[in-house]
Amino acid sequence: MRLWTIQPLEVLEIIKQEGEFVCNPNYSDSDFKRAYHWLVKQMDNRGIEHPYGLELPIWAWYKTDWENKKPDLEQEDFSDSRKNLVCIELEINDKDVLLTDFYAWHHVLNDSFLDSSHDEKEWDLQHEWYDALAPEKRQIVKEESWNDIFNITPTQNEWIARGREVQAVFWKITKDMIKGYESVHPCVKSAKA
Template identity: 30%
Template sequence: MKLWTIQSESVYTKFKDTGILQADEKFIYKDMIFHYNWMVKQMKKRVGLATSQEIKYPIWAWYQWRGVKQKKPDLRFSGHLERGARGVILELEVEPESVLLSDFDEFNNVLNYGYIADNEEDFDKFYVDLEKSGYCHYDLQRDDKKNDILSKFKLKFYKSWEKVFDLECEKNEEWSGKKENQSIQATMWEVKWNQIVSVKHFIAK
């Protein structure tokens, strides 16, 4: 499976020295730890445990940056790294069974604590039913409110996040966009030096 991962120049230098690229927890924003931990649980469930207990979080990469016609990230665009930062894009060839693919745009719903609906009707019904039961969206994130009714909504809410991994399902194009335009991200526990196909250095726009 061909993937591309974008890393800073300093991370790449360390990678050259060690031969193994692993995620460093100190670079993860604190307000994203919950979502990283959620992805870790999904990795363990769908890919398996990491090869070392020292590996806490996965490496992120691209399988399909902007649809089937633009799989490789275009470095002429901004947003890959902080503007002006020196980085590298590594083309990788990895074993498919070591990778967990997910819908990048839907994962943004996860990052924003959003309910992932199949269509507009599903979305509206979830929140109408939630409000009829006397709760709001923010109650889904709170741990201090616990009862059977709210627990059922939370279960459905967090279960909806797992739709990010269902890349083959038929979706409502008016709601989710066309499948051929999907942006698909990849997560894996580590990258080894012998998995590199090519390296390109760049300065982020």
């Protein structure tokens, strides 16, 4: 599976020296640790091999604008850190990757109910039903609704664009996975593996 991950430039040096790169949870947004750990549990439940001692996965793009292609580095918001980032192109075994719909994932991040509506009327009905549930039942239903983030089947109408932007999580980057890289800043040279 072809993926693209945006990482600090020094990640390439770490891989060169150590042969691999893994996520350091100290650099992850602490506000989202609950959501990240929920996703790790989903990786474990789906039989994705979880290397001992690793807490959080690495993130990458599988699809952008409906296609398996590199993100448009000019369109992305990399703010002031832009000069230190590279887009690394990877080839990873499908069995080592979990794919999720980027927009649906925000329901997990925001700890909110992911409805299955296709229009405003359905949305109103589903949220009215959900809001009427007892708090303990609402929590169960909310977490069950999150399973829909794994539905990446392309679907588009006026209400949703499922499968347009698909993200990937996996445990590590090794030298042999790298097919090339491109700087998000023109002062750093790009390369092919």
